[in-house]
Amino acid sequence: MPSIAYFGPQGTFSEQAARAHAGDEDALVPMRTVPLALAAVRAGEADIACVPVENSVEGAVSATMDALAVDEPLVAVAEVVLPVRFSVLVRPGLAAEEVRTVASHPHALAQVQGWLGEHLPAASPTAATSTAAAAVGVLEGEWDAAVTAPVAASHYALSVLATDVADVDGAMTRFLLLRRPGELPAPTGSDRTSIVVVAAAERTGVLAEMLTELALRGINLTRIESRPHQGQLGRYRFYLDLDGHVVEQRVGDALAALHRRCQELRFLGSYPKAEPSLAGAAVLTGNTDHDYAAAGEWLAAVRGGSTP
Numbered sequence: 001m002p003s004i005a006y007f008g009p010q011g012t013f014s015e016q017a018a019r020a021h022a023g024d025e026d027a028l029v030p031m032r033t034v035p036l037a038l039a040a041v042r043a044g045e046a047d048i049a050c051v052p053v054e055n056s057v058e059g060a061v062s063a064t065m066d067a068l069a070v071d072e073p074l075v076a077v078a079e080v081v082l083p084v085r086f087s088v089l090v091r092p093g094l095a096a097e098e099v100r101t102v103a104s105h106p107h108a109l110a111q112v113q114g115w116l117g118e119h120l121p122a123a124s125p126t127a128a129t130s131t132a133a134a135a136v137g138v139l140e141g142e143w144d145a146a147v148t149a150p151v152a153a154s155h156y157a158l159s160v161l162a163t164d165v166a167d168v169d170g171a172m173t174r175f176l177l178l179r180r181p182g183e184l185p186a187p188t189g190s191d192r193t194s195i196v197v198v199a200a201a202e203r204t205g206v207l208a209e210m211l212t213e214l215a216l217r218g219i220n221l222t223r224i225e226s227r228p229h230q231g232q233l234g235r236y237r238f239y240l241d242l243d244g245h246v247v248e249q250r251v252g253d254a255l256a257a258l259h260r261r262c263q264e265l266r267f268l269g270s271y272p273k274a275e276p277s278l279a280g281a282a283v284l285t286g287n288t289d290h291d292y293a294a295a296g297e298w299l300a301a302v303r304g305g306s307t308p
């Protein structure tokens with residue numbers, strides 16, 4: 001029975017994302033932090049980890065990015081995108097005017113700060129490890145209110161003070177499902193490839209060189225983020241998401257070129273995009289697998305002594 005370690009405890013958005021991916025037989029195992037969910041897969045204690053990677057309002061989830069760049073490599077095999085609207089849960093019997101502390105994951109607090117200022121102006125926001133951990137903290141008397149995923153209300157004996165809370169309409173969080181390296185998911189024609197690279201900081205134009213390798217092959221870059229490398233100023237890891245699958249010629253060729261140019265290159269997976277609405281730009285003429293095959297045949301012929 002495959003097991004999915006998710007960023008928990010029960011009732012997080014990450015659990016919802018894991019359920020969206022899981023089959024009936026899969027066992028879901030809550031882990032306290034993102035690094036612990038990934039560590040469970042690295043140690044073989046779980047088959048898949050489900051963790052948040054980016055939110056359309058607050059951006060990258062740095063705990064996930066940092067943990068994916070170190071230790072044994074893991075590769076994404078799927079992504080899930082969830083709409084994000086929150087509920088506010090309080091200890092039963094507590095009125096809004098009595099709420100003095102409100103806890104949640106920092107990403108969640110940032111997405112409802114306008115609402116909190118308007119509806120709970122006397123409450124101080126406090127960071128919890130996750131939205132559901134905040135609900136547990138309210139149950140245990142640590143905080144008065146928690147900003148949670150709507151499903152948390154069915155897991156914890158708390159009162160619902162508000163639902164459908166979000167400062168930005170249409171906010172979404174993207175989650176990755178990661179496992180130990182193995183067989184890659186088959187290409188679907190609407191795939192994403194994720195990598196993390198470290199380039200020599202002292203080499204002028206190195207980032208432009210890397211992006212040129214992609215642009216010349218007609219590869220659409222959908223995301224680029226940087227994070228400090230091992231706590232050093234001036235040295236960064238770049239996280240790149242691109243349209244396409246590593247088995248496609250142009251993508252494989254570009255990754256091989258980046259491997260030549262970069263000090264470190266880690267493959268984080270080629271996996272189907274969550275929604276057709278996230279489909280990327282069309283592959284331009286000259287960059288299709290057919291074009292690569294034809295060019296390869298021509299080159300082989302020239303090297304073989306004929307000039308077709």
Ligand SMILES: O=C(O)C(=O)C[C@]1(C(=O)O)C=C[C@@H](O)C=C1
Nearest residue numbers: 012013014052105107130131173
């Ligand atoms: O705490 C949770 O429920 C999570 O799954 C984490 C997380 C995040 O990291 O962005 C997921 C979705 C929301 O944007 C808020 C929190």
